[in-house]
Amino acid sequence: MVSIDTGRFLADLHELRQIGAYKTGVHRPTYSPQDMESRRWLMDRMAEIGLNPSIDGIGNVYGRHQGPGPHLLAGSHIESQNYAGWLDGALGVVSALALARAGLPVDVCAYADEEGHFEGGFLGSRSIIGDLSEEEIDRSHNRTDGTPLRQALADAGLAGKPRMTLEPGRHKGAFEMHIEQGTQLEKANLRAGVVTGIVAIWQYRIWIDGQQDHAGGTTMDERRDAGLTAIRLLSAVDREFPRVCGPRSTWTTGRITLDPGAPSIIPGQAMILFQFRDIDMTVLERMETTLRALVQESNRNERCKARVETVSRSTPIACDPTMLAALDAAAEACAPSLWQRMPSGAGHDSQYLGRLMPVAMLFTPSIGGVSHHWSEDTREEDLALCCDILGDAAERFLQA
Amino acid sequence: MVSIDTGRFLADLHELRQIGAYKTGVHRPTYSPQDMESRRWLMDRMAEIGLNPSIDGIGNVYGRHQGPGPHLLAGSHIESQNYAGWLDGALGVVSALALARAGLPVDVCAYADEEGHFEGGFLGSRSIIGDLSEEEIDRSHNRTDGTPLRQALADAGLAGKPRMTLEPGRHKGAFEMHIEQGTQLEKANLRAGVVTGIVAIWQYRIWIDGQQDHAGGTTMDERRDAGLTAIRLLSAVDREFPRVCGPRSTWTTGRITLDPGAPSIIPGQAMILFQFRDIDMTVLERMETTLRALVQESNRNERCKARVETVSRSTPIACDPTMLAALDAAAEACAPSLWQRMPSGAGHDSQYLGRLMPVAMLFTPSIGGVSHHWSEDTREEDLALCCDILGDAAERFLQA
Incomplete structure (x- = not known):
């Protein structure tokens, strides 16, 4: 079994957290001086362990393994949300370094702007799979301060650099380790x-x-109350969605806006922000069919007409069965009965890499489920354990 | 039967609408130069027909009948909402003038600030029944521009003037004519x-x-979704209120605020603006009991706790049966089968006068139900007809 230097792995994480340190977290927005310093730090670490480091025109840092294949790809992002946690992203990059340092044939990558500081989001992973156009780069601005992406790239010294794409057929699969950003592992007393x-x-x-x-002045019989129709429709969603959902589906009403929103005025319009999530396209389609059927039923029964506007429909990514089997076996070997399978409810770089190759992810517990806040944290023994699991899984998968 | 000069009544209304004219409506906010001009205009009309006019320290204009009783009180307000209709309020004042002009023993009053330009609202009718303290006047400000009420009274030349209260026992009852501000009469093709x-x-x-x-990251089982609890509670209100309401009860959810209101965040707090209205105290109490029982039931069944904060609970005013009978008879005499009984869903000065004496109101139709907008209007034949009904009813009531 491959031997991971977990001491060095933890030391790397602590060294990286000094760059842009904020309280116990970090502030490394994409292309900021702190972010660029962390990318240079990463290239130095790559070189130290014999990888061939480079940075491309979108800020992706790539450490190419020099030996023979088959190769794996491993990594995540290195920038942070504003004033956020030390592990979100960094953990996936530094664990990938640990695998390469242990001698595994791993290319390490830090994909730029997973956190979406710039319009579009996932710039690095989309660029490396060939899904980011020059026109989109021309249009994109920083969501916080409005800086054009082109300007930010120039300020970071990246203007004019070519953008890299993955070498077709080079990688057997891509691993990404990440914090859970939820409380499921913690509540179940699990470690991976x-x-x-x-x-x-x-x-x-x-x-x-x-x-x-x-x-x-308006009697109940005379009214066309948009808010009341909204309540009845959402009540029907609450009644019907449990019948059509999958075991881990979620659905959320994030906002209900009644216009004009005054105590003595019957709402003339209602707007609902609604979303659902699942890993299974069949379930997603069944939930959408149900939503549309409930709206049709509402329109047959109610005096106020409802219509559905689609805001976005992303594609779920299923992790590769062979990689999952390798992770299962590694988890059971390193942490018997202290792990579970689970979907990721949040987006990650792997969702784009998954369009080109098999992917798999490993979650560490998040203390209190905190993420996108400087107090985000994970116990060091869990970090080390998961890095061992990742190394073991990578080895098993390469041999599979 | 008393003979109302409806031609002069309509001419007065058209003369008054020139003061502060805005498009086809008026802009006469309380204590504005236009409002004070309309009050002086009213005092001149009062003097013309032999009433003894005065204005008091809150802006109430009172025209005292000089002859023997029993007396009636009649009137409404003369200021308007901002850029609003020509009849809302003015109609009640000018029809009262018409009654006095026809020789009926009527004191005419324009109560200040029924429209609530200043905090507190209903300043004039509350003052004249002795329900407005100096301390409240000290505290009140204009809701639009923040001017202290004391300052506005001084600017209008009213500072230091005594405030009048009604002479106990002088009035057999108070009539108020007003536009409906709804579409019930119009939809039923009725004229009063x-x-x-x-x-x-x-x-x-x-x-x-x-x-x-x-x-x-949070499964459906783990969630404590305040928005979902709000939907379930409001759905229960929708189910239960029809079982406990009166024939003309209304209930309205004007606003639902989910915090933070983002598409991908489970709401941590929900706030609902809810109100109901009825003319019957027993029904009001039954609706409140039902609301509180539904909240208790919600708290037994839901993981999110709900609590009810009372914002205000006003007292319904029932119109006087003898005055109602006089209005019924007059309406049937002047407009056979073209009238109905109905509650007022909005507040009026009569609700305060009703604490001291019998009150009754007559509604004219509102074209399209429009009110609080400069396009508010009523057909002149309906205005004249209702003024006839009011005069007839006043005479019948005095003889009853």
Whole structure:
């Protein structure tokens, strides 16, 4: 079995957290001086262990393994959300370094802007699979301060550099280790999560048109109350979705806006932000069919008409069965009975890599489920254990 | 039968609409130069027909009948909402003038700030029944521009003037004619509404506390979704309120705020603006009991706790049966089968006068139900007809 230097792995994580340190977390927004310093730090570490480091025109840092294949790809992102945690992203990059250092034939990559500081999001992983156009780069701006992406790339010294794409057929699969960003592992007293796939998010705006009237002068029979129709529709969703969902589906109403929103005025319009997530395309389609059927039923029964506007429909990524089997076996070897399979409810770089090659992810527990906040943390023994599992799984998969 | 000069009545209305004219409506906010001009215009009309006019320290204009009693009180307000209709309020004042001009023993009053330009609202009718303290005047500000009420009174030349209260026992009852501000008369092709009473409005904020979490990482079983609890509670209100309401009850959810209101975040808190209205105290109490029982049931069944905050609970005013009978008879005499009894869903000065004496109101149709907008209007034949009904009813009531 491959031997991971978990001491050095943890030391690397602690060294990296000094760059852009903020309280116990880090502030390394994409292409900031701190972010670029962390990319240079990463290239130095890659060179130290014999990888061939480079940085491309979108900021992807790539460490190419010099020996023979078959090769694996491993990595995540190295920039952080603003004033956020030390492990979100960094963990996947530094664990990939640990695998390469242990002698595994691993190319290590830090994909730029997974965190979406710039419009578009996932710039690095989309660029490396050939899914990011020059036109989109021309259009994109920083979501916080409005800086054009072109300007930010120039300021970071990346203007004019070519963008790299993955060498076709080079990689047998891509691993990504990440913090859970939830409490499922912690609540179940588990130490690792083998990720079965990354859910797709299907997002909608539901508009309901009624008639704005005075709440005193208009009888219940006369009303066309858009808010009441919204409540009845969402109540029907609450009743029907459990019948059609999958075992790990989620659905969420994030906002209900009644217009004009005054105490004595019957709402003339309602807008609902609604989304659901699942890993299974069949389940996603069944939930959408159900949503549309409920809206049709509402339109037959109610005086206010509802219509569904699709905001986005992403594609779920299923993790590779052979890689999953390798992770299962490695987890059971390193942490018997202290792991589970679970989907990822959040998006990750692997969802784009999964379009080109088999992918798999491993989750570490998150203390209190905190993420996107400087207090995000994971116990060091869990970090080390998961790095061992990842190394063991990589070895098993290469031999499979 | 008393003879109303409806030509002069309509001419007065058209003369008054020139003061602060805005498109086909008027802009006469309380204590504005236009509003004070309309009050001086009213005092001149009062003097013309032999009433003794005065204005008091809150801006109430009172025209005292000089002859023997029994006396009636009649009137409404003369200021308008901002850029609003020519009849809302003015109609009640000018029709009262018409009654006095016809020789009926009527004191005419324009009560200040029924429209609530200043905090507190209903300043004039509350002052004249002795329900407005100096301390409240000290505290009140204009809701639009923040001017202190004291400053506005001084600017209008009213500072230091005494405030008048009604002479105990002088009035047999108070009449108020008003536009409907709804479409019930128009839809039923009716020309007059005999108001049975003024509904009370009971208003609440319902707070629901959940747990804000990421919509991707938190399973349906783990969630404490404040928005979902809100939907279930409002669905229960929708189911139960029809079983406990009165024939003309209304209930309205004007706003639902989910915090933070983002598409991918499970709402950690929900706030609902809820109100109901009825003319019958027993029905109001039954609706409140039902609301509280549904919240208790929700708290037994849901993981998110709900609590009810009472915002306001006003008292309904029932119109006087003898005055109602006089209005019924007059309406049937002047407009056979073209009138109905109906409650007032909105508030009016009569709700305060009703604490001291019998009150009754007559509604004219509103074209399209429009009110609080400069396009508010009523057909002149309906205005004249209703003024005839009011005069006839006043005479019948005085003889009853």
